[in-house]
Amino acid sequence: MLTKSQPDEIQSFLSDASNMRGGHAARVVFPESALEVAEVLARATREGVPVTVSGAGTGVVGGRVPFGGTVLATDRLNRIKEIKREAEKLDQPSEIRSGGGWAIAEAGVVLAEFQRAVEARGLLYPPDPTERSCYLGGSVATNASGARTFKYGPTRDYVRRLKIALATGDVLDLSRGAVRADEDGRIRLPLDGGRIIEARLPSYRMPQTRKHASGYYVERGMDALDLFIGSEGTLGVITEVETLLLPKPEGVLSGVVFFVSEDDLLAFVREARDASLQSRGENQQPWMMDARALEYFDKRSLEFLRDKFPLVPEGAAGAVFFEQETTAGTEESLMGLWLALLERHSALLDASWFATNEQDRARVREFRHQLPVLVNEWLAHHHQRKVSTDMAVPDAEFARILDFYRETLNASRLHHVIFGHIGDNHVHVNILPRDEVEAATAREIYLRFVQRVVRAGGTISAEHGIGKLKREYLRSLYSEEHLREMAALKKALDPASILGRGNIFAEELL
Numbered sequence: 001m002l003t004k005s006q007p008d009e010i011q012s013f014l015s016d017a018s019n020m021r022g023g024h025a026a027r028v029v030f031p032e033s034a035l036e037v038a039e040v041l042a043r044a045t046r047e048g049v050p051v052t053v054s055g056a057g058t059g060v061v062g063g064r065v066p067f068g069g070t071v072l073a074t075d076r077l078n079r080i081k082e083i084k085r086e087a088e089k090l091d092q093p094s095e096i097r098s099g100g101g102w103a104i105a106e107a108g109v110v111l112a113e114f115q116r117a118v119e120a121r122g123l124l125y126p127p128d129p130t131e132r133s134c135y136l137g138g139s140v141a142t143n144a145s146g147a148r149t150f151k152y153g154p155t156r157d158y159v160r161r162l163k164i165a166l167a168t169g170d171v172l173d174l175s176r177g178a179v180r181a182d183e184d185g186r187i188r189l190p191l192d193g194g195r196i197i198e199a200r201l202p203s204y205r206m207p208q209t210r211k212h213a214s215g216y217y218v219e220r221g222m223d224a225l226d227l228f229i230g231s232e233g234t235l236g237v238i239t240e241v242e243t244l245l246l247p248k249p250e251g252v253l254s255g256v257v258f259f260v261s262e263d264d265l266l267a268f269v270r271e272a273r274d275a276s277l278q279s280r281g282e283n284q285q286p287w288m289m290d291a292r293a294l295e296y297f298d299k300r301s302l303e304f305l306r307d308k309f310p311l312v313p314e315g316a317a318g319a320v321f322f323e324q325e326t327t328a329g330t331e332e333s334l335m336g337l338w339l340a341l342l343e344r345h346s347a348l349l350d351a352s353w354f355a356t357n358e359q360d361r362a363r364v365r366e367f368r369h370q371l372p373v374l375v376n377e378w379l380a381h382h383h384q385r386k387v388s389t390d391m392a393v394p395d396a397e398f399a400r401i402l403d404f405y406r407e408t409l410n411a412s413r414l415h416h417v418i419f420g421h422i423g424d425n426h427v428h429v430n431i432l433p434r435d436e437v438e439a440a441t442a443r444e445i446y447l448r449f450v451q452r453v454v455r456a457g458g459t460i461s462a463e464h465g466i467g468k469l470k471r472e473y474l475r476s477l478y479s480e481e482h483l484r485e486m487a488a489l490k491k492a493l494d495p496a497s498i499l500g501r502g503n504i505f506a507e508e509l510l
Contacts, residue, residue: 001040002030002076013054013064013071017131018469019385020062025052028071034163034171034239040072041237041498042169050501051167053233055138056110058131060388061467063142063232063503074137077106077239080114083121085245099247102160107137107238123245126152129463130369137238143213143230145463147323147368150423151276151292152246154211154463156229161242164228166197167494172236179224187224189493199492201227202485204478209392210424211462214477215504216486232465234500235493249325253334254293254364255354257347258316262299265318266399268345269294269422272322275341276423287330289337294423295321295368301417304374309367313351320422321368331356371419375430384433387442389449392426393458404452405429408445414438426462450476466504474505483509 004010005027014023031037044051050069057064064071085101101123105114112132118125127139129146138144140162145154152158161175170191181187185201201218216235217226228235259265272291279288297305297319306312312319326334335354342349355361379386393401402418405427409416415434420427429449433439450460454476466474474483487509491497497510 001032001036004028004030010071012057013073014066016057016059016062016064018060018062018065018467020065020469023065023067025066025069025071028054028073030073030076032076034165037072037077037165037237037239038169038171040070041165041167044070044498045167045169045494045496048496049498051498052500053141053237055108055135055141056133058134059138059142059467060464061461062469063465063467063500065468067502069498069501072237074106074108074135074237074239077108077137078110080105080109080117081240083118083123083245085121085123101245102242103245104161104240104242105136106240107135107140109136110134111136111139118245119248122248124248125158125243125245127155127158130372136241140229140238140241141231141233142463142465143217145211145213145421147293147295147321147421149211149463150273150294150421151290156217156226158244159225159229159241160244162225162228162238163240164236165239166236167496167499168197170195171239174225174228175242176223176225181220181222181224183221185218185220187227189224197493199227199489200485202478202482202489204482204485207392207457207459207477208394209426209457209459209462211392211421211426212459213390213463213465214459214461215466215474216489230465232467232500232503234490234503236499250328251326251331251356252292252323252361253326253331253338253354253356254321254323254361255338255352256319256321256364256367257342257349257352258302258313258319259345259347260315260317261346262317264345264347265296265320266402268341268347269296269320271341271345273423286327287333289324289334289341291322291324291423293321293323294421296419296422296427297321297371298418300415301371301419304378304417305367305371308370308374311351311353313348316348316351321364326356371417375417375432379432382432382434384435384439387431387433387439387446389429389446390426390461390464391449391453391458392421392424392462393453393456395425397456397458398422398425401425401453401456401458402427405449408448412441412445414442414445421462424462447473468502471503471505 052066054073081104129144189197415432431442
């Protein structure tokens with residue numbers, strides 16, 4: 001097993017996309033199997049050495065930034081072991097019946113490469129976070145989501161089995177449906193040799209939002225597999241993932257649509273979302289409107305993008321990016337449905353962009369992904385870091401929360417952009433300070449946003465997780481008792497508390 005300890009060799013493993021400073025470690029180890037991972041963890045437990053799991057470093061909450069100990073890099077766990085397609089069989093479950101399948105891959109496989117390999121077999125792995133250079137294991141550890149989550153749900157919904165190395169040195173091979181929590185919230189995990197780990201779930205209820213990535217997943221009678229998905233490397237190290245795959249769509253209609261009126265834009269989103277949700281289920285038909293993505297860009301976002309995309313119309317109050325899956329037989333009728341909806345809500349149809357082929361879709365995707373890049377360039381010019389929200393609320397609260405964001409920011413006179421997954425009531429507010437005084441004001445406003453979202457029944461992190469940067473804000477969502485219950489759950493699986501120290505909750509709770 002390769003080990004590196006020279007400062008110049010390990011420097012790139014001491015940070016992530018959060019730009020959190022101060023990371024340091026004694027060494028970085030590169031195991032090549034689940035057994036080697038387990039050996040590293042067993043030794044660390046015996047010696048009381050903290051272990052920070054390192055994926056691709058794309059996380060934005062400081063989760064892989066170590067503060068001492070060992071970094072366990074999953075880079076060499078990088079094999080796609082199997083991609084299997086099932087023929088259409090009427091006696092199979094519905095998700096397999098239409099020609100879906102499954103895949104088995106190690107944790108260090110790059111998500112984009114995994115998706116390309118799957119699509120080459122005529123299949124689809126729906127989770128599609130904006131940063132596709134992440135590792136598959138990291139995307140499971142954070143329950144990653146993205147634009148397509150509006151239709152397909154988060155990563156959790158596509159995990160069939162995990163191989164997990166525990167801090168005790170045990171390797172757990174856990175399939176969905178094999179272990180469930182009992183009525184009292186206890187989970188009993190069977191290990192080799194007849195041993196059992198027993199843990200009790202926290203007593204809190206999760207926010208009733210479509211997306212939620214704030215702390216451990218808890219649900220009555222839940223599947224034990226869901227405990228590890230989204231646990232941010234604090235309960236075990238994911239080494240292998242078996243995923244559910246769906247049939248690859250025949251075609252995709254996408255567009256970036258501009259509006260002069262913000263009220264018209266929001267009314268369009270509400271109708272498109274309601275129509276999409278109503279079309280799903282047993283009565284779904286291929287000719288029905290069913291957006292798989294609904295993404296929002298406010299006026300300030302368009303001002304950023306206009307420098308790179310001069311065809312962004314002047315005077316637009318905002319834009320929506322949408323996608324709809326099609327077939328050769330439905331493409332024309334679905335295009336008609338979308339155009340009619342856009343006309344009802346006074347969209348700038350002549351100035352909007354639509355795509356039905358891969359080349360045009362690539363141009364539309366570039367527009368969608370370019371904004372974070374431009375924001376980061378602006379911040380680098382001002383030598384500052386953004387203060388960014390990742391919050392979601394229930395449907396009934398979204399319009400009020402969006403108004404609150406705008407009113408607060410306009411009164412502060414801080415530079416900002418608002419964009420993101422409006423179909424799931426989950427937009428990112430990026431506050432862009434120009435100096436240290438504005439940065440302090442931005443952090444104060446962020447706390448006000450957290451408190452307001454929690455009062456509205458929302459979540460403080462919908463997709464990026466808690467990591468180290470947001471752990472204090474978790475106290476706004478859960479009580480001290482709930483945090484201690486989470487810590488007790490962690491200690492049941494990680495008795496020496498070596499894994500992911502400082503992630504999700506402070507070390508003093510352990």
